[in-house]
Structures are given as C-alpha cells and as structure tokens.
Amino acid sequence: MQTEELELIRRIIHGETDLYAQLVDRHERTVFTLVMRIIGRREEAEEITQDVFLKAFRQLDRFAGRSSFRTWLYRIACNAAISQARRTQPRRAEIDERRLAVLPDEEADRMEEWAAHQEQLDALTHAIGRLDPEERALVTLFYYEERSVAECAEITALSESNVKVRLHRIRKKLYLLVTTQRDETK
Incomplete structure (x- = not known):
C-alpha cells in the first residue's frame, strides 16, 4: 500500500492531478472521523475535512515519504481541527491541578472498566x-x-x-470529570 501510494503521489505531483480523487476516496472517512471527534459538529467537520484535502493537495510536493501518507494527512487534519476548535469553542473543563496531582494512578486506570456500563460510558463521552x-x-x-x-x-x-505523559494526565482528568459529574447527579 505504501509503495502504491507513493507512486500515486509521484504521478499526481507530475501532472496527473485527477488521480488525487483516489487518495481522497481512501482517506476521507477516517480524516472526517478524526476531525469530527475533535470538533463535535458535523457541518464544521465536513468543511474542515475539505480544507484538509485541499491543503494536502497544495502541499503534496512537500510530502517526503518519511512517514505514511495517512500519518502526514492526519497531522494536517489534527492541526486544522485543533486550530478551529480553539477559535470557536469555549475553554473546556477546568480541573483543580492539586486534585489531579494527588489522584492515584490506579483510580484513573479504572476508567477502562467503566466502558462496560452504559451510564458510565455516557458520562465518559460527555467528559471527553x-x-x-x-x-x-x-x-x-x-x-x-x-x-x-x-x-x-x-x-x-x-x-x-510527552504523548505518554499527556495521555496519563488526560486519563486522570477524565476520571475527575466523570466522578464529579456522577456525584453531582446523585
């Protein structure tokens, strides 16, 4: 797939621009899903997805092939979605950093167990x-x-x-958000 995609990209760069539709067809759904999960609004996610593919097309000659095309495309999509969310969405959950620091790791790791229960899953989705x-x-x-x-x-x-540290902090943050929400609804 990687070799085939690199050849396709080479051909697009050398003038066969109509072939770009094949790349869009291969990756449009996954890019949209990624953007949608970050943005949360369908119309806006559709627009950003179109912008991502337009930007990728314009910068295709800069794709060096050091990573997969999908990874390169995801980077563009992530940056676009995050930038849009920063501009249009209010600041999100404020967590007391002291509570986050003293939360035992084992407690935050229990989040994965919660996925088996719909009510907790709904709370987790809301917290995300x-x-x-x-x-x-x-x-x-x-x-x-x-x-x-x-x-x-x-x-x-x-x-x-840094990714590992951030994921660890996010798990703790989600735990606090879910437990706070659960406590408030009791």
Whole structure:
C-alpha cells in the first residue's frame, strides 16, 4: 500500500492531478472521523475535512515519504481541527491541578472498566467532549483510532514521552470529570 501510494503521489505531483480523487476516496472517512471527534459538529467537520484535502493537495510536493501518507494527512487534519476548535469553542473543563496531582494512578486506570456500563460510558463521552481540543485529539488518535504512541507523537509533533505523559494526565482528568459529574447527579 505504501509503495502504491507513493507512486500515486509521484504521478499526481507530475501532472496527473485527477488521480488525487483516489487518495481522497481512501482517506476521507477516517480524516472526517478524526476531525469530527475533535470538533463535535458535523457541518464544521465536513468543511474542515475539505480544507484538509485541499491543503494536502497544495502541499503534496512537500510530502517526503518519511512517514505514511495517512500519518502526514492526519497531522494536517489534527492541526486544522485543533486550530478551529480553539477559535470557536469555549475553554473546556477546568480541573483543580492539586486534585489531579494527588489522584492515584490506579483510580484513573479504572476508567477502562467503566466502558462496560452504559451510564458510565455516557458520562465518559460527555467528559471527553469537555476536554481541550489537543486532549480530544490525543484521545481520538490513541483510543479511537488505536494509533501507537509513536504515531501519535508523529502526528501531533510531540515527543513520545510527552504523548505518554499527556495521555496519563488526560486519563486522570477524565476520571475527575466523570466522578464529579456522577456525584453531582446523585
């Protein structure tokens, strides 16, 4: 696939621009899903997805092939979605940093057990929506898209250790958001 895609890209760069539709067909759905999970609004996500493919087309000659085309495209999509979310969405969940610091790791790791229960899953989904765009992007890439830490790092331009630390903090933050919400509805 990688070799085939590189050949396709080479041909597009050399003038066979109509072939770009094949790349769009291959990646449009996954790019839209990524953008939608970060943005949360369908129309806006559709528009950003179109912009991502337009930007990728314009910059295709800059694609060096050091990563897969999908990773390169995801980086463009992530940056576009995060930038749009920063401009249009209010600041998200405020967490007391002291509570976050003293929360035992084992408690935050229990979040994965909650997925078996619909009510808790709904609360978790709501909590993810309250994260900052950068945090939602990492959650989407790592948990929904099942990208490795290395791929997340490449897409987000963070170091692997930074991705690990951020994912750890996000799990803690989600735990606090969900438990706070659960306590407030009791």
